[in-house]
Amino acid sequence: MKLDFSIILPWLPNFGAALIVTVQVTICSLLLGLVLSVPLSLCKISNLRPLQVFADFYTSVFRGVPLLVQVFMMYFGIPLVLPVKFNAFQAGTLVFAMNSAAYISESMKGGIRAIDRGQYEAAMALGVHYPSMMKDIILPQAIKSVLPSLVNEFISLLKNTTLISSIGLVDILRVGQMIQSKTYRAFEPFFVIAIFYYVLVMLLSTLGKYLERRVNKSDRH
Amino acid sequence: MIDIKGLYKDFGALHVLKGITLHIDQGEIISIIGPSGSGKSTLLRSINLLEEPTFGEIWVEGRLITPPDPYLHPEVIRASNTYKKLSGTADDAQLIARIKKEDLLYEKHEGAEYRRLLREITGKNFQSAYEVRKKIGMVFQHFNLFPHMTVLENMTYAPVKVLGISKEEAAERARRLLTQVGMLDKIGVYPSTLSGGQKQRVAIARTLAMEPDIVLFDEPTSALDPEMVKEVLDVIKALAKTGITMVLVTHEMGFAREVSDRIVFLDEGVIVEDADPATFFSTPKSDRAQAFLEKVL
Ligand SMILES: Nc1ncnc2c1ncn2[C@@H]1O[C@H](COP(=O)(O)OP(=O)(O)OP(=O)(O)O)[C@@H](O)[C@H]1O
Numbered sequence: 033m034k035l036d037f038s039i040i041l042p043w044l045p046n047f048g049a050a051l052i053v054t055v056q057v058t059i060c061s062l063l064l065g066l067v068l069s070v071p072l073s074l075c076k077i078s079n080l081r082p083l084q085v086f087a088d089f090y091t092s093v094f095r096g097v098p099l100l101v102q103v104f105m106m107y108f109g110i111p112l113v114l115p116v117k118f119n120a121f122q123a124g125t126l127v128f129a130m131n132s133a134a135y136i137s138e139s140m141k142g143g144i145r146a147i148d149r150g151q152y153e154a155a156m157a158l159g160v161h162y163p164s165m166m167k168d169i170i171l172p173q174a175i176k177s178v179l180p181s182l183v184n185e186f187i188s189l190l191k192n193t194t195l196i197s198s199i200g201l202v203d204i205l206r207v208g209q210m211i212q213s214k215t216y217r218a219f220e221p222f223f224v225i226a227i228f229y230y231v232l233v234m235l236l237s238t239l240g241k242y243l244e245r246r247v248n249k250s251d252r253h
Numbered sequence: 254m255i256d257i258k259g260l261y262k263d264f265g266a267l268h269v270l271k272g273i274t275l276h277i278d279q280g281e282i283i284s285i286i287g288p289s290g291s292g293k294s295t296l297l298r299s300i301n302l303l304e305e306p307t308f309g310e311i312w313v314e315g316r317l318i319t320p321p322d323p324y325l326h327p328e329v330i331r332a333s334n335t336y337k338k339l340s341g342t343a344d345d346a347q348l349i350a351r352i353k354k355e356d357l358l359y360e361k362h363e364g365a366e367y368r369r370l371l372r373e374i375t376g377k378n379f380q381s382a383y384e385v386r387k388k389i390g391m392v393f394q395h396f397n398l399f400p401h402m403t404v405l406e407n408m409t410y411a412p413v414k415v416l417g418i419s420k421e422e423a424a425e426r427a428r429r430l431l432t433q434v435g436m437l438d439k440i441g442v443y444p445s446t447l448s449g450g451q452k453q454r455v456a457i458a459r460t461l462a463m464e465p466d467i468v469l470f471d472e473p474t475s476a477l478d479p480e481m482v483k484e485v486l487d488v489i490k491a492l493a494k495t496g497i498t499m500v501l502v503t504h505e506m507g508f509a510r511e512v513s514d515r516i517v518f519l520d521e522g523v524i525v526e527d528a529d530p531a532t533f534f535s536t537p538k539s540d541r542a543q544a545f546l547e548k549v550l
């Protein structure tokens with residue numbers, strides 16, 4: 033069979049629109065995940081046993097259940113038992129964010145643990161209350177060590193967002209399927225998509241390695 | 254100003270402080286010295302509740318900062334079920350002594366009157382750790398500056414957040430104190446660019462920015478290269494002349510002798526000597542203090 037990449041050209045506008053969807057889902061999930069990871073990591077380092085148990089259970093659920101099952105659950109399952117309704121974008125973003133929170137909170141926990149006891153003691157000796165101490169002294173330092181893993185999380189989110197095509201959102205993968213069904217050609221569209229993701233992920237991991245070096249460097253006082 | 258009564262501190266099975274009683278007056282400068290592991294830091298850190306005492310009470314400026322210790326209040330012991338059960342077996346003084354010695358009180362079983370008396374002591378006198386820490390500053394061996402904040406931010410953060418003064422006033426205060434410790438030219442830099450001596454001078458200024466009545470120092474020069482010790486000691490000496498109350502843990506004997514009003518010698522969790530510096534360094538009474546001084550002088 034002869035390859036003909038020119039069949040892609042008429043679909044470029046669709047790819048453009050789909051790219052926006054992919055990027056939106058990824059960024060929204062990452063930001064929401066980051067926000068959720070803060071209380072989750074605070075539960076993990078808390079002295080209160082019930083909070084720890086909750087946070088560990090949360091993490092194990094999102095690690096233990098296949099992502100596609102989670103997506104189907106959120107989109108098809110939950111609205112049948114709870115009075116909520118999600119469109120595909122919301123359901124996907126929510127699932128990805130909750131997943132990211134599980135992962136990011138682990139490295140956030142590590143970041144918080146790595147902070148010298150003296151930082152807590154100095155804050156306490158100055159009369160700073162726990163919430164301000166965490167918000168202004170501890171977390172800003174912990175976030176720094178979380179940066180590299182945020183990039184990794186961004187990468188896996190970017191790849192995982194292809195799952196939302198299965199609940200009908202038109203992302204890049206979905207455009208590939210549309211081309212396939214219209215033109216009966218599969219190699220060209222999926223090859224282009226594969227290259228696209230590969231290049232993007234390589235660029236991002238370079239960024240991640242760069243950040244990791246920066247973080248390690250500024251650790252040396 | 255500071256009243257430490259019958260203070261005990263255990264870390265699990267390790268008994269670090271074993272009945273410390275110490276009174277510190279307003280404006281006094283006290284140096285706590287003693288062998289490594291004798292409990293100096295633990296004692297110092299109890300004063301601002303970085304360590305929670307196991308038994309005993311600490312009073313700061315007339316306010317109780319620990320839970321009340323029933324063993325320190327005979328009227329509370331007398332109200333306990335344990336006392337009532339044992340009464341008749343010995344006279345009052347012996348009984349109270351025995352209950353203390355054998356640690357016989359068990360809060361849950363001592364009855365309503367006992368608990369009411371303890372609550373009353375708390376209600377009348379208690380002050381939370383947060384309130385106390387506004388009045389007690391602490392300078393650490395390892396400075397503990399906040400690395401993600403500039404010198405200025407390090408100095409204004411707590412005064413604004415905790416004392417509620419305006420940013421402008423806090424910045425003004427910071428400039429005045431940095432001038433005092435000779436660090437004004439570093440006001441905009443991050444701590445990682447400073448030398449150890451400079452960091453400690455900033456840390457002292459940061460503590461003073463809270464305008465504390467009392468400053469605690471835990472070996473403020475032990476982490477410094479020798480050539481930087483003097484600049485920090487000079488700052489502390491100048492501070493000692495301002496009439497502020499200071500409690501220092503230090504290994505710098507010459508310095509302790511020069512600035513202190515009193516020397517407290519701690520060994521194995523008990524105060525072995527408490528004397529003025531001239532007496533302590535020339536004629537220590539105990540063998541343990543003599544042995545210690547021979548080693549360090
Ligand atoms: N958080 C803790 N948990 C368990 N043990 C502790 C803790 N803090 C201190 N200790 C122990 O308590 C004892 C007294 O410690 P402390 O730091 O008060 O001694 P120090 O007199 O300050 O000694 P140094 O001169 O070495 O600083 C030591 O044996 C120490 O190991």
Ligand SMILES: [Mg+2]
Binds near residue numbers: 295
């Ligand atoms: Mg010590």
